[in-house]
Amino acid sequence: MMHIALVGNPNTGKTSLFNQLTGTYEYVGNWSGVTVEKKVGVLRNKQAKVIDLPGVYSLHPLSRDERVVTQFLLTESFDEILNIVDASQLERNLLLTVQLLEFGKPLAIALNMVDVAERRGIFIDQTKLAQALRVHVVPVVARTGKGCDQVERMLLEKVTERTEPLTLFYGEAMERAIERFIATWGTEESFPVRWLAIQFYEGNSYVHDYVAEKLPEATWRSLYEQAEKEVKQTEQMQLAQFIYEKRRSFVKEVIEQVVQRTEIGQVTLTDRIDAVVTNKYIGIPLFLLAMYILFQLTFDWLGAPLSDLLDAFFAGPLTDSVTAMLEAIGASEFIRALVVDGIIAGVGGVLVFVPQIFILFFFISFLEDSGYMARVALVMDRLMEAVGLNGKAFIPLIIGFGCNVPGVMAARTIEQPRERLVTMLLTPLMSCSARLPVYALFVGAFFAAHQAIVVFSLYVLGVSLALILAKLFSLTILKEEASVFVVELPPYRMPQWQALWRSTWDKGKGFVKKAGTFIFGGSVAIWLLSYVGPHGVNVNMDDSFLAMIGGVLAPLLAPLGFGTWQAGAALLTGFLAKEVVVSTMNIIYHVPNVESLQGLMATQFTPLSAFSFMVFVLLYVPCLATVATIYKETGSRKWTMFSIGYALVLAYIVSLAIYQIGSLLGF
Amino acid sequence: MVAMTQLRVGERAKIVDLSQVNDLVKRRLLDMGVTEGTEICLKCTMPLGGPFMIENCGQCVGIRRHEAMSIQVKPL
Structure with a gap:
């Protein structure tokens, strides 16, 4: 049976989508981090297994539940990634997508909260987004299940036209560092070693432990220090920040092509509730x-x-x-x-x-x-x-x-x-x-x-x-x-009876x-x-x-x-x-x-x-x-x-x- | 350029310098798209030196007052 990993930022409706796709009893929460365990469900048509992973902003983990995702990618076998993307926060969501594309597994995007985005004046051209990233994009409303049939069909057919991992150009100094890493590590891996190199240089703590287990300390230290020195010399930036900026400029280019903004100076319901709930004087009594x-x-x-x-x-x-x-x-x-x-x-x-x-x-x-x-x-x-x-x-x-x-x-x-x-x-x-x-x-x-x-x-x-x-x-x-x-304060949502029950x-x-x-x-x-x-x-x-x-x-x-x-x-x-x-x-x-x-x-x-x-x-x-x-x-x-x-x-x-x-x- | 704590509630500003902020906090803010050059709005503050809530592109983040004090911003 095929295994599909569900990955996305916290509070993007990931668990709701999981429930819609698998129809099993699962736990849905809105507080960032409610999904702390790995959960596996079976697609409604019984053709594939879906693994619900904790919400992460990046593959570079800070807390323990975030480590689960990086660990999963490196150590478990699966066939496809379903990446849920919050349309109203496209930039930070795509930063994760880029890292997943670099990982090279077949990937499809479920674009959630298009309605929320449009209310904020953000209009996304889905066809163009699909072209820019060379992956399938399906709009969904995870809460109600709209679009989930299409996701299911797509997962079982050909999920992507991409046959190769995404390769961003990280600049001369960084590219040399990546080559040195690959030369040291070898290419005998089930995932792209280039991905491992980039995550290693970015300071991903899980990848660091993973690398340190196989390479002698002196070797990985000198790899890291040389890269840090060279990037600092040529780019005047910290290594991790430099990698982040490179990714971000790629994401910005993509967004430029696919998003149209109109200014809507509307006060949202969340703003109005927060004006009371997090009010300086009545927040605590409330x-x-x-x-x-x-x-x-x-x-x-x-x-x-x-x-x-x-x-x-x-x-x-x-x-x-x-x-x-x-x-x-x-x-x-x-x-x-x-x-x-x-x-x-x-x-x-x-x-x-x-x-x-x-x-x-x-x-x-x-x-x-x-x-x-x-x-x-x-x-x-x-x-x-x-x-x-x-x-x-x-x-x-x-x-x-x-x-x-x-x-x-x-x-x-x-x-x-x-x-x-x-x-x-x-x-x-x-x-x-x-x-x-x-x-x-x-x-x-x-x-x-x-x-x-x-x-x-x-x-x-x-x-x-x-x-x-x-x-x-x-x-x-x-x-x-x-x-x-x-702490991230997600927008308020009226819980759905079904999910609550x-x-x-x-x-x-x-x-x-x-x-x-x-x-x-x-x-x-x-x-x-x-x-x-x-x-x-x-x-x-x-x-x-x-x-x-x-x-x-x-x-x-x-x-x-x-x-x-x-x-x-x-x-x-x-x-x-x-x-x-x-x-x-x-x-x-x-x-x-x-x-x-x-x-x-x-x-x-x-x-x-x-x-x-x-x-x-x-x-x-x-x-x-x-x-x-x-x-x-x-x-x-x-x-x-x-x-x-x-x-x-x-x-x-x-x-x-x-x-x-x-x-x-x-x- | 002033510290974020100088802003009034509802005021908008651009972040200029994050270098004095705790690394872990900086990483988290970066995860949420808050970095140098980001435009933010101070939504509210909690009493007795409690946390600050800032908004960027429709998303809200809570941080502590002493962190806000080490973030340099330019009011818009």
């Missing part, structure tokens, strides 16, 4: 208001009633009909107890939060797709700068409210490696949706009159601690690195899947441990294995206000996934629904110890999936252990302080 509405909708106005309906269904009709069914088929008491007290109590206790979690993910997707996320980075940069990070670090934190795993991954777009590390370490402090069931349970039992404010205080606590620790880490880990911040489902399905696997398995295991004890089966739960295991932790937890074996067991299992804490409690307290569980817990916790417990759950360790992601992303066992260790210490100290000070104050 962001806080947006967050407040988001949480109210998720937890109070919309999410809570839906959850209650679901809970009533699990506790009533579902349990009754399952019990009746089990009786009808003559199942034993053991099976009945396993299914009803173990599985339905454990899995159901978590599934009731599906509405809240989907609402939260829906709004996060909306913020991403609309273009507001990049503005959040801008608005919050001053605060983040004060703690040693930059505004872009705020985005992984917000995504972390949904789930810490994509939050940790979103940190890839941060250019400075140390800043990225600190952001990854702090993302788990963001209260993710899986912690919500725990809060909902306790808040309902102990703080019925002040639910929203108590939950909100936990979110604020997480964010505040993250900021304080950021400051602390930036004074220690980050010491030698200056924080930098540049897809990305909400994409994020939310993980939660449902977890309920079917981890939580299902965990519930069965926990129930068994509570059913079996050293003295036989169906024991009193206080004599079960679970009580023994939890009991080991109880004395340690006593100073925090919840020194019971039940709390110990719940916290231990909560490492699997934080919502398992609720499953465990449902099973331990052996109750049919959330309301009676809350009634029972009032005998074990006081409001103060309940709050202390929630704080501990918020902070104590990232869940298993997050730990695995941190390990994958940092590639370091040391930092992964650190992320667990500091969280445990922090949780213990903060909960201890809350409980002890609270007790002294008489709560």
Whole structure:
């Protein structure tokens, strides 16, 4: 099967085009860098595979997700490149196209956002563009899918008339340097060595590593230094800048031939929205208001009633009909107890939060797709700068409210490696949706009159601690690195329902899947441990294995206000996934629904110890999936252990302080 | 020639000198087509020494205040 690589600048509608072409469920985002992983889809007619690569401005990478593209070109086999080009930003888009043409693979251009360009008075002659670059150009509207059929047909037929890579003349000095490189390297490659030479001289860090692996240091150093010296002498310019300027003048020539401009002094909708959203005085209050509405909708106005309906269904009709069914088929008491007290109590206790979690993910997707996320980075940069990070670090934190795993991954777009590390370490402090069931349970039992404010205080606590620790880490880990911040602010777009639903489902399905696997398995295991004890089966739960295991932790937890074996067991299992804490409690307290569980817990916790417990759950360790992601992303066992260790210490100290000070104050 | 921070919101200017800017920032700006000779417009500034938002050919970029301070521009 043919393999087609989809390459383009960030925010050009690349992921939308990918979804239109492949029709698979993919994640669409508007914030530069949402596409951080390599994704493969199959064309609708099943004739070819399409690989969606992260958006890049150039093949010369600055951040980690940008390295993926250069790495892909050099190390993976594929047949064609589909280059998506934003018609309204032709110059910078074509700068990438030139580098791709130099690479020499068959290439076709999908010209997107022609409508946006025309509204700005930019008219592109597609035939002339195709002639100037000697490639096929197909106009598309990636959001609606217009033109995608034509792209698909073209990809399968002859994609290009070009048989050779594009060769720009880079001037005498540079051409001599390229020849020297080729003479040293040899020509036995699956890609043009000329391309490698140009990227090497331009200072492409990935290509540098690639070259340094095969050539001795003295050789590549002298190649580079000689070129630098000669270009400086003849052109009075830095090597990298000189190469850039050469490419740019070629692109300018092309644009001259194909673009007609008319002056339209029109104020765009984006300008009008930005006048409010990024306003000096109301920008930050507006962001806080947006967050407040988001949480109210998720937890109070919309999410809570839906959850209650679901809970009533699990506790009533579902349990009754399952019990009746089990009786009808003559199942034993053991099976009945396993299914009803173990599985339905454990899995159901978590599934009731599906509405809240989907609402939260829906709004996060909306913020991403609309273009507001990049503005959040801008608005919050001053605060983040004060703690040693930059505004872009705020985005992984917000995504972390949904789930810490994509939050940790979103940190890839941060250019400075140390800043990225600190952001990854702090993302788990963001209260993710899986912690919500725990809060909902306790808040309902102990703080019925002040639910929203108590939950909100936990979110604020997480964010505040993250900021304080950021400051602390930036004074220690980050010491030698200056924080930098540049962010592209894409035009606003009204997200499309289809794309929104897809990305909400994409994020939310993980939660449902977890309920079917981890939580299902965990519930069965926990129930068994509570059913079996050293003295036989169906024991009193206080004599079960679970009580023994939890009991080991109880004395340690006593100073925090919840020194019971039940709390110990719940916290231990909560490492699997934080919502398992609720499953465990449902099973331990052996109750049919959330309301009676809350009634029972009032005998074990006081409001103060309940709050202390929630704080501990918020902070104590990232869940298993997050730990695995941190390990994958940092590639370091040391930092992964650190992320667990500091969280445990922090949780213990903060909960201890809350409980002890609270007790002294008489709560 | 003045520093970009001297511009008023809504004012247009041509970039004259970027040599004092941090290399990483310079590369990113270059990626977005902002370099010496580019015409920009200051769209807005954030309070308490927060970032600046500039526009060039219909695209907006956010940079920090101290970076803006080291960019020399010529008001148009």
